Amino acid sequence: MEIKEVLNLARMPSILMLGVVYVAYVLIGGVIFWKLEGELSRTDISQILNNKQRLFKTYTCLNQEGLQDVAQMVQAASKAGLSLKGNYTTEGFWKFTSSAVFAATVVTTIGYGNMSPSSTAGQIFCVFFALFGIPLNVVVLNRVGKYMLAIERNISDFLQEKTGRKKCTRFFVHLISYICGAVLFFVVPMIVFQLHEGWTYSQAIYYCFITLSTIGFGDFVADNNPDRSYPDWYSVLMASWIFFGLAWLALVINHSIDILERLNTHFRQRWCHEPQEESGSGNDNNPETQVEDVDGLKKPPETQ
Template sequence: MGYKEILNLARVPSILLLGVIYMTYVLIGGVVFWTLEGKDGEMKIQRVIQDQQQVLNKYSCLNHDNLQEIIQLIQDASKAGVSLKSNDTKDGFWKFTTSAVFAATVVTTIGYGNISPSTIGGQIFCVFFALFGIPLNVVVLNRVGKYMLAIERNISDFLEEKMDKKGKKLCMRFSIHFISYLTGVILFFVVPMFVFQEREGWTYPESLYFCFISLSTIGFGDYVADNNPERYYPDWYNILGATWIFFGLAWLALVINHVIENLERLNNYMKGWWGDKKAKDNAANGEEDNPETQVEEEYDKTSEQK
């Protein structure tokens, strides 16, 4: 491929290029997950089939329909948050503190899926509650994140005033950012990791995994705090969890915004570099810019002005 062909490819609108990069990234992720989890998933299926057959062979009075009834009973008990190992009456999932945490997972779009409204009234209310709650949550988290960033910048500016040399100021700003990120990691990942390991009985990697899946609002639901009917959870545990989710979301959103800003800067740098190359090539060949590229550049300029 010659020099001119490469420059012609560079004229492809960046939105198309980003789309290709996005799809490639997702497909690579799918291949990696398929490689890591595929064989294990097949082994689990075979193990479940074997265990089911062993239960039927061990208890000859059971048939396939009876086994399905038992499985359904266990699933219903799990959804209700009731343990079948004892005859004690439990509060289940829909006590006040748990319901408040569920409301928080709705407006934050975490949605673990371990509990969900089953009544018509609850489902209808959930729709309208999320419809107004999600935008409100975004606005509040955005405002809290800006306050966090303002505090960090004020501290950085205050300390920079004490510095004389430019190099020291740059080093001080970097140190403040690093300390800020490190503090957030400790508060929202390390400390909760120890708490969840103690209260939930998870391993440290599982607890750390739950922290990120929750604060990133992915919320698979494979690990959920305050979800084991065999364990006792005090009320303060739910309150602490809801507080952790709220401020952790604001902090992680701030970090993600910083990553987005850096990616945008890299994208602008690449566009500027390719733009200089294209301008020189067009000037040498007496060609005009690609109309699609011109439209996109005008759109980018308008967006930046806004």
């Protein structure tokens, strides 16, 4: 058996362990969601059935078919962005600002689901728009994230020259960067959404993370309530927050991935007795070393 095959067999326990951890993590999450939301869901369903019976008793002329018509009308009005509280008409969802935000949610793959194209031409255009827009968005966000990391490294190098402490300086620069990013992309938007959307602080912070992580459930969507009037700058601010927030959170996730890979390498070397990798080979996936690949950021060699 060749040496390469032996090394591949040595990695198998590590891969299996990682797969078991992943499956266990998903299953534990499913159990917790089931326990937290399952009982509440059953209560909500019984409440809805009671409200349905009370509705039939209150409006005796309304039958099952009429209730379905009302539900379809409410659903159509909600999708169009029209208010049911008054007899006035609005522009609905498809005005310029909200359409631009929708385009941003398409290329970032957030996909709230609160609005979607209904015409054949709009659906076909959405396919091609996403086909070219999603890779473009990944490239741009990756470049912006690298520039953010480059600024962070330059500050760290400057402070390191002044203090002479490499590890402590880098740790505190990372910590301050994370705190500033959390304030800028989570705390400040949380306050803005609480004021303009009427959400609680927990709902606002939940919406911030679900959006910036591109999970996009769609249960909470900003600039979406037809009964509220939003200022003109609100959609522009929201689109800017989504773009830069995605870049910052992707950078944080890359750091987390690097930490997990380092832990995986450490446990693999300890349990599988694999030879330690050379220090130069393990830095290829480190996001800090990738900054040097950005155009214009790599320092030219010194000439004597």
